[in-house]
Amino acid sequence: MKIAELSRVSGVPVPTIKYYLRENLLPPGELTSPNQASYSETHLRRLRLIRALVDLAQVPVARVKEVLEGLDSDTMTLHDKIGRAHRAITPQRQLTSTSDAREAATTQVEELLRSRGWSVDPDAPALNTLIETIAALRTLQQDHLVSFLDSYATAVEKFTDLEVSAVTSSPAAPTPDQIAESVIIGTILGETLIASLRLLSQESISAKRWNPSTD
């Protein structure tokens, strides 16, 4: 299909498609004349993936590019591809806590990882975020939330189990490329899914408990 049709089917404006082509997020089409290229279903699929990452998961374009390079790589392990997806949704946080609060939080997180048997890279951005978040909760005197950390981790492991079964129990034997794509999409859009479900569940409880105007 021509670029105009790709735009029509995907709902993405032509200038945006051209921007993705210039930034190498989208591979070039097949030239059918010096000024015209033809795009395939593969382009349409890739374009939809880009839009989901940019619009729904709010991943910056530069990070989307890293994720897609990972997906297309024949040499990276799936673990490394997942690492790129993690970086895409973990903004680099500045250190905000005092050194005392940070030290206590670090000890608590190390104990959690040990008791759960989670082995993670000491440089994982999510590790820094977790430590800083716990330190902030303590500094803000919200220790009761921190005391539930282990229960949170138990609930979180449910998601991970679900995601692993989703990928490995797929009825049609998936190719490694399909597994990689599923895992990456699940990692990134799964976060959006969980966050929005959580807010809806909270809103429903809050309406019942704390909104005297409705019943």
Next chain:
Amino acid sequence: MKIAELSRVSGVPVPTIKYYLRENLLPPGELTSPNQASYSETHLRRLRLIRALVDLAQVPVARVKEVLEGLDSDTMTLHDKIGRAHRAITPQRQLTSTSDAREAATTQVEELLRSRGWSVDPDAPALNTLIETIAALRTLQQDHLVSFLDSYATAVEKFTDLEVSAVTSSPAAPTPDQIAESVIIGTILGETLIASLRLLSQESISAKRWNPSTD
């Protein structure tokens, strides 16, 4: 304390504190001379809350202002204050899905809400995000993830239960202001906590399953 000491204790640079004062995120200090103001523990606490929301939860400054106005309001219900916190962490998403995919996703979400007994505002931004995310997962042929929606919702309800007990089971009877602050901080930083725990749990499983270079 003077602004220089507030900066030293909080770790926030003086120009940033002045910016928060100008934007009315931080209430003015008490004037001790025409050019000098004095700041209290309340200012320090508020400043730490602002930093946690901006740096850790990546909430835009304009949204932080709305959240704090909610916290300080004597007339808003807790439910409305929570609504502001929800908007702060739910970016307004553009519609990206086709109308067919959106229609199917809407039906699925309506069924979920009904079966769970969740009553939510039809204009809740999280509702739109959930529908768009499901539509995107379907369009990207990741239906297996969508099929776990109900199990996701069950795991999510665990968080909400934990959060409600955290607030209501606090040993010292909290004032309404303290409850509001706890709920708002829990809503916003809880998302950061869950997201980072999830990534660490995933990384650990991924290292075991999909990284041949380690054992």
